Amino acid sequence: MNPVVDKVASWSEEGKKAALATVVKVERSGPLGPGTSMAISEDGQVVGSVSGGCVEPAVFEEAMMAIESGKPKYLSYGISDDEAFGVGLTCGGIIHIFVERVDW
């Protein structure tokens, strides 16, 4: 069983829009491997995760935009840097995440 797919299916039955964010690539050291996913519903519910909590808030925002626009997006998050904007991973890895609206 897959709790993320279960949840997405039940949202779909309720007629709720949703987005799916999936880790597609991990460079160097990363907490969760390719295939790990997180789903976000239009009313802000979240199931699953894509990192150890470092990038989830940013992915959540991207997912909301994908639900709105219907446009999928390829995201990459790298080493966190206090000087830089945005979010990063404290573990020193780079993770690539594909975010898409569930309309299939």
Place this chain on the structure above:
Amino acid sequence: MVAVGELLSRWHEALAEQSPVAIATVIEGPEGSMGSKLLVAPEDHIGTAGNEELDKAVVEAARGLLEGGRTETRHFGPRGQRRMEDVAVFVQSFAPPPKMYVFGAIDFASAVARIGKFMGYRVIVCDARPVFATRERFPSADEVVVAWPDEFLKTAEVDKRSVICVLTHDPKFDVPVLKTALATEAGYIGAMGSRRTHDNRTARLKEEGVSDEDLARIASPIGLDVGARTPEETAVAIAGEIIALRTEHSGGRLAGKSGPIHVPDTQEAVRNPSR
């Protein structure tokens, strides 16, 4: 054209039935193709990556990956050509959970069955003694079988992802079942017992003609050296060894070494049974 929601419901259904399925998604490619999706099952597929030729190539690749339970990105030309990089397709395999066979319905087996379930295995407990091999004693196991271990294992489905834990530590049972286990391609074969039991068992297996190479496949005495005492602690030591052998890691303390903790290997993530 696939109706909205059709792919999702097929995917959900396959996972519920534990039937193998792969999801292929275009993650890089020509304008407008990003997000195109195919659901690939062993017998059929639905959805499209953009055109028929590309679909054909993606379906073939996805079936190959699904067979090994692997998740990775494959590249194709716009019409499915090989050795071209225009289209990146992420293929996620959802293989049924791997199996853990536990022989010997003792207290240790109950703890091992529980941790096996926790790790995502389909757990099958087998013992020849009907008094011990009961549902009540193994509530967490998926199956409890009363049979002679070696006879049962001969008929059981065992593949590279399977784990076999022989906890009987009785030569009458464990020698034949270990011989049968060695004839399979199981990814892990462990045998419980004291040093003395181990030496005695090794001698008997050698008498039966088991080669040194085969003997080296058996994790015996079973488990990592963590000083486990209780059945639960022993189960943790066994679980640790199962993971370490699969990932080819040493099983020592991270604090005592340097370098990356996770190997950025796509296959490792996928062979993890919990996904």
